[in-house]
Amino acid sequence: xxxxxxxxxxxxxxxxxxxxxxxxxxxxxxxxxxxxxxxxxxxxxxxxxxxxxxxxxxxxxxxxxxxxxxxxxxxxxxxxxxxxxxxxxxxxxxxxxxxxxxxxxxxxxxxxxxxxxxxxxxxxxxxxxxxxxxxxxxxxxxxxxxxxxxxxxxxxxxxxxxxxxxxxxxxxxxxxxxxxxxxxxxxxxxxxxxxxxxxxxxxxxxxxxxxxxxxxxxxxxxxxxxxxxxxxxxxxxxxxxxxxxxxxxxxxxxxxxxxxxxxxxxxxxxxx
Amino acid sequence: xxxxxxxxxxxxxxxxxxxxxxxxxxxxxxxxxxxxxxxxxxxxxxxxxxxxxxxxxxxxxxxxxxxxxxxxxxxxxxxxxxxxxxxxxxxxxxxxxxxxxxxxxxxxxxxxxxxxxxxxxxxxxxxxxxxxxxxxxxxxxxxxxxxxxxxxxxxxxxxxxxxxxxxxxxxxxxxxxxxxxxxxxxxxxxxxxxxxxxxxxxxxxxxxxxxxxxxxxxxxxxxxxxxxxxxxxxxxxxxxxxxxxxxxxxxxxxxxxxxxxxxxxxxxxxxxxxxxxxxxxxxxxxxxxxxxxxxxxxxxxxxxxxxxxxxxxxxxxxxxxxxxxxxxxxxxxxxxxxxxxxxxxxxxxxxxxxxxxxxxxxxxxxxxxxxxxxxxxxxxxxxxxxxxxxxxxxxxxxxxxxx
Numbered sequence: 001x002x003x004x005x006x007x008x009x010x011x012x013x014x015x016x017x018x019x020x021x022x023x024x025x026x027x028x029x030x031x032x033x034x035x036x037x038x039x040x041x042x043x044x045x046x047x048x049x050x051x052x053x054x055x056x057x058x059x060x061x062x063x064x065x066x067x068x069x070x071x072x073x074x075x076x077x078x079x080x081x082x083x084x085x086x087x088x089x090x091x092x093x094x095x096x097x098x099x100x101x102x103x104x105x106x107x108x109x110x111x112x113x114x115x116x117x118x119x120x121x122x123x124x125x126x127x128x129x130x131x132x133x134x135x136x137x138x139x140x141x142x143x144x145x146x147x148x149x150x151x152x153x154x155x156x157x158x159x160x161x162x163x164x165x166x167x168x169x170x171x172x173x174x175x176x177x178x179x180x181x182x183x184x185x186x187x188x189x190x191x192x193x194x195x196x197x198x199x200x201x202x203x204x205x206x207x208x209x210x211x212x213x214x215x216x217x218x219x220x221x222x223x224x225x226x227x228x229x230x231x232x233x234x235x236x237x238x239x240x241x242x243x244x245x246x247x248x249x250x251x252x253x254x255x256x257x258x259x260x261x262x263x264x265x266x267x268x269x270x271x272x
Numbered sequence: 273x274x275x276x277x278x279x280x281x282x283x284x285x286x287x288x289x290x291x292x293x294x295x296x297x298x299x300x301x302x303x304x305x306x307x308x309x310x311x312x313x314x315x316x317x318x319x320x321x322x323x324x325x326x327x328x329x330x331x332x333x334x335x336x337x338x339x340x341x342x343x344x345x346x347x348x349x350x351x352x353x354x355x356x357x358x359x360x361x362x363x364x365x366x367x368x369x370x371x372x373x374x375x376x377x378x379x380x381x382x383x384x385x386x387x388x389x390x391x392x393x394x395x396x397x398x399x400x401x402x403x404x405x406x407x408x409x410x411x412x413x414x415x416x417x418x419x420x421x422x423x424x425x426x427x428x429x430x431x432x433x434x435x436x437x438x439x440x441x442x443x444x445x446x447x448x449x450x451x452x453x454x455x456x457x458x459x460x461x462x463x464x465x466x467x468x469x470x471x472x473x474x475x476x477x478x479x480x481x482x483x484x485x486x487x488x489x490x491x492x493x494x495x496x497x498x499x500x501x502x503x504x505x506x507x508x509x510x511x512x513x514x515x516x517x518x519x520x521x522x523x524x525x526x527x528x529x530x531x532x533x534x535x536x537x538x539x540x541x542x543x544x545x546x547x548x549x550x551x552x553x554x555x556x557x558x559x560x561x562x563x564x565x566x567x568x569x570x571x572x573x574x575x576x577x578x579x580x581x582x583x584x585x586x587x588x589x590x591x592x593x594x595x596x597x598x599x600x601x602x603x604x605x606x607x608x609x610x611x612x613x614x615x616x617x618x619x620x621x622x623x624x625x626x627x628x629x630x631x632x633x634x635x636x637x638x639x640x641x642x643x644x645x646x647x648x649x650x651x652x653x654x655x656x657x658x659x660x661x662x663x664x665x666x667x668x669x670x671x672x673x674x675x
Contacts, residue, residue, distance in 0.1 A: 140360070141366075
């Protein structure tokens with residue numbers, strides 16, 4: 001084979017090689033994330049159980065998100081009430097507004113929007129905090145002290161998210177339903193008894209458990225992705241130091257938002 | 273032969289294309305302080321991290337009490353980690369918790385001690401390191417020196433058997449630096465831990481180390497006692513230690529060993545060509561070890577510096593004096609006979625009578641014993657031979673003590 005033929009072959013195989021490299025990288029990363037999650041989850045139950053650290057994180061992820069979740073829930077409900085009313089009134093079915101608002105919130109919008117709001121408030125902070133600890137050798141220091149960094153940093157956050165996400169989602173749903181009532185009944189005149197009775201009769205237990213499962217799945221996704229991004233900040237090829245932390249935080253937010261939506265679709269297709 | 277506590281055998285490590293360790297062999301002995309010296313960025317910290325299994329070698333073996341680290345199970349590795357502490361170059365303090373919580377963390381996480389016991393041990397360590405009244409502060413509110421001491425307190429609070437210090441004194445003022453050296457030395461004597469120190473503080477660090485190893489291009493270029501490293505003829509080692517000494521001793525006003533050697537060789541050349549006589553006097557402080565032990569590791573250096581000061585005030589402009597080894601001073605005297613040299617020694621002894629050359633006394637009635645050896649420059653005699661002659665018993669011509 002002469003030199004020109006060799007060059008042509010290299011040009012022809014380059015895209016295949018690049019695709020292969022990317023695929024291997026992706027699979028390796030997925031494997032790493034899966035192992036990271038399994039370790040974090042198992043270590044929640046390792047003795048002594050980190051009760052106080054978990055409570056601290058429940059306060060940070062859960063309690064401190066109450067205001068933002070309440071506001072988001074209220075305005076989502078309000079806008080659903082408005083949009084729903086003007087759509088349903090065309091078919092003379094405005095009495096079904098309670099059912100429409102309650103179902104869309106409990107099945108979809110509650111878990112998804114809560115997760116996205118928590119990503120913005122707590123997920124980014126997790127990635128940044130762990131990322132800074134990594135670049136300033138604080139994680140190495142934990143290892144030298146024989147303190148498992150995943151157990152110390154990630155497990156309490158995961159446990160706290162598993163507790164906080166369903167509760168925040170429930171809060172979002174309730175406030176959203178009242179938001180829908182405010183715009184649909186108080187502002188646009190639907191009878192409040194009809195609104196609430198339709199909401200109550202249309203929502204089944206499986207809708208509520210479905211939303212609950214989703215919120216648990218999103219808790220796992222958000223904490224795993226955000227902590228993983230921070231924990232491996234030092235391995236980023238594109239940036240080191242402060243730049244690495246900023247890239248990790250950005251990736252944590254973007255990736256967890258996308259994965260939340262993907263997981264939502266997959267779960268909905270099984271739950272429906 | 274004594275079995276090393278930790279042994280690196282032919283260790284290779286590279287990051288990307290950069291070979292950091294290139295067949296490194298090193299032995300760390302139990303109960304000793306070993307100092308690793310070498311240029312910045314040569315891989316000293318990476319070597320340190322290999323010693324307790326924080327970084328895995330690409331090839332080669334690390335043995336702990338003769339057992340392969342790579343063959344150790346998880347429990348054995350954890351046990352090794354629990355026995356050791358690491359003081360990071362950049363302190364690596366947890367910046368979102370207070371100083372007290374930082375020092376208490378290893379005890380909270382690794383031991384079953386109660387709150388009161390933990391608080392007692394933390395306070396004790398804080399007192400020893402002069403860290404009172406900062407327990408509630410955060411690391412970002414502290415100066416660089418204080419952060420170093422907090423990191424040191426955190427490493428020592430668990431009373432470890434092996435302590436790895438990664439440049440513990442970088443960025444400290446001379447007083448704090450001496451305090452840290454004294455503390456490492458005191459603790460090592462009190463608890464008998466094995467210390468591995470990465471440091472650039474030459475010659476100060478020699479006074480607290482039993483062994484010194486120099487890392488160059490991924491290999492250990494020299495391994496031996498502080499006295500041996502100062503005598504080794506290897507030009508790379510000499511350039512490195514004298515390069516650092518030069519800066520250090522320039523401040524103290526002492527000629528460095530290499531400058532002194534150059535000066536003697538010039539006198540020797542002049543003697544060969546013009547037959548101009550010259551003599552060497554080697555002053556030896558015999559109980560410097562005792563001083564170091566009783567007062568602190570840097571006390572010996574203070575004595576040597578004060579002696580040099582005194583000598584410089586008594587000698588002529590053409591005379592040169594320089595530190596040689598840890599407890600010796602060499603005086604180069606052109607055109608001087610034995611009688612003149614004796615008179616100089618007498619003058620020195622008289623002037624030092626009752627003088628406080630240490631600034632503090634280890635105990636009442638303590639004396640420094642100083643002897644002087646004399647040799648005249650001779651034809652066809654090499655520098656090393658000249659020094660040996662000056663140190664020989666039969667050439668010892670004056671002895672005195674400073675009380």
